[in-house]
Ligand SMILES: Nc1ncnc2c1ncn2[C@@H]1O[C@H](COP(=O)(O)OP(=O)(O)OP(=O)(O)O)[C@@H](O)[C@H]1O
């Protein structure tokens with residue numbers, strides 16, 4: 605994919621069954637890796653009321669999507685620049701509109717269209733679980749990047765998450781990112797453990813997109829409110845985020861190629 609070429613953007617969502625497993629951390633640093641590679645990248649934080657992607661960039665958006673819905677600002681006012689990445693926050697804090705998922709979804713569709721028109725990649729950072737906004741995000745995405753950590757509760761929650769979505773769409777394009785991995789072997793084992801369950805009960809397999817090491821530099825980066833990929837991190841972190849980003853770019857190219865073939869056939 606040529607960053608400057610006119611093409612359909614690639615939208616993907618980071619999702620999980622359980623909270624606090626690193627969805628936002630992954631969204632921020634995969635986005636930053638894509639930006640460093642020259643792609644126009646945006647993050648849409650749909651954790652309505654508990655948004656924290658902007659905090660991870662030390663950015664304080666003056667307006668959120670719910671402000672726009674209440675006519676307090678223009679659509680362009682909710683798009684905030686975080687040193688080259690466009691950030692959109694659905695709601696900074698809980699309010700009368702944060703539970704109106706029907707209205708939120710209508711607004712988010714317009715926001716996503718606006719981001720898609722001007723970016724190569726849009727990352728949708730979701731809250732944990734299977735609420736309406738998660739299902740909306742998956743529906744609009746071409747990849748559901750599931751965060752998995754080496755804990756029985758994470759494995760069983762991710763399994764239930766996938767079972768539910770694959771029950772609706774058996775071909776939904778999921779891929780696993782193992783977070784907080786002690787080593788690449790440990791990450792491969794967690795992925796394998798998860799896939800054994802998925803194969804047995806769901807008769808399918810979910811590929812791996814890569815892993816994120818358990819790292820004090822990552823914890824530090826969160827305290828410093830700077831993406832770790834902006835902090836000249838150790839080689840392993842740089843290598844693993846690049847690996848994940850390259851996998852996403854390859855998938856985007858493949859889907860673009862298929863779309864092109866399909867439109868040529870028509
Ligand atoms: N690879 C890692 N190494 C060390 N600490 C990590 C790593 N990934 C995440 N963390 C820690 O876990 C915390 C939670 O991460 P994050 O906010 O990205 O999770 P989340 O899945 O988005 O949570 P929520 O479900 O609340 O949205 C971080 O603040 C950080 O302290």
Ligand SMILES: [Mg+2]
Nearest residue numbers: 627628651730
């Ligand atoms: Mg989060």
